[in-house]
Amino acid sequence: MTTLKVDSRGTSCPGPITDLIRAYRESSNGDVIELLATDPGVKADTKAWCERTKNELLNITEENDVYKVEIRIVSKRTR
């Protein structure tokens, strides 16, 4: 299991979700993607993204206007 750190601070929609999608492609089931973003839209977007792709939203925290979203990748089909 790896933690993939993605820094999208300073980018606005669709920056964080674009970065998340790119990191998702590189991830494996069990990995955690840790996404940092300053765009408040990241909360709703990552929630909807996890629902759509059936991955697990572990946590969203906010500190000094920086959102930290942690997502566990669980839905990737094994080929």
Place this chain on the structure above:
Amino acid sequence: MNDIAIVGGGAGGLILASKLAKEMGDELRNGRISITIFDGSQNHEFQPGYLGVAFRGSRPSRMQRSLTQLIYPGVKLVHENCSVIDIENRYVITEKSVNRYNFDTIVVATGCLTDPGQIPGLSEANHDFHTNASKSAELYERMSRVKSGKIVVGIAGLPYKCPPSPNEGAFMADEFFAKRKMREKVEITFVTPYLRAYPAEPISEVITPMYEDRNIDIVTGFNLDYVDPQKKEILSLEGDSLEYDELILVPPHRTVDVVKKSDFVDKYGWVITDKRDMHIKDYDYAFSIGDNTNIPISKAGVEAHLQAITVASNIIEDYKGGTDKYLFTGRMQCSMETGYHQATFVVGTYERPVEKKFPSTINYVEKKFMERIYWSSLKGGYEWLFRMHFGDDYIQKISQIKPPRQISRPETQK
């Protein structure tokens, strides 16, 4: 002497060279500066025109001009691609030579390429309108042979250039079949890894009802894993599948090899660029503009244009000993043709989120006008119009206070 090297004579590189040559004509003539573009391609292509080639059968040659014709007088063209860009030691090497070309200032403007190889099966099964004009013409040929079936249009992977172009593909495919009076014989589906029809919500709100009206299905959150050309199926990372008869996806893009293998790129191979003054990493003499940068903004010609103006303005200011500094505002303006002579624009800056703009014929006319002046704009033509059109977003000027001049007084006054 200040030798300025521009690697890549595409939209960004040409506009930059033209502005420098126009405004530093005396220095250029006196040999105090040199401006050299390195680019091995014979022709420059007007990429937005690929849509017309793919969906309306425009001739590919209409989208091309010989590169030599687009070089501003006084600018040198080394008609070869670079195989080495060494920023630290200030030289480039071209593919067919062993000589080093030294520079004082460098601008990297090599654009980006489609990279279907990232997704198994995509190269074999897909026909796109992003690679070049002749591939777009192949797509038109295929479209013209379709009698019925499932057309899947959309996004195969990120990043890609011109964010609205996959949507344009869907709308123009609809128009293509409607005009041939066979729309009811084809199903059109738009697939995207994003959660809505367009990544930015205001534009998505505008176009989603249009998808409904035109009977184009949207499949969101579809992260393409691979294509099975035998079964004619695309499969997502989560295991969802979708059948197709014609596959028209925008492939993920990458930078060119010379950039990708360099030491000034991020982990995905995009040039590490300051989003405001466009300098590369910590270098104050190296800049990157256009599609090859890693800045979080759409990869489009308008951005390449305004970044070129920013960098050229700073080079000129520096050379002339001025203290003003110019910054890129993040202005984007991507046109989205929605078919039937209508278009909208995706407009925003670093500070202002994308605006909600509805398609109109006026926008379409504006888009067509921009197309007409494209070739001239590469040589610095109509710059007054761009300046007027973009207003405060054209460029941001920061006037820096000059250090007070030391005045030496005569001894007696002490």
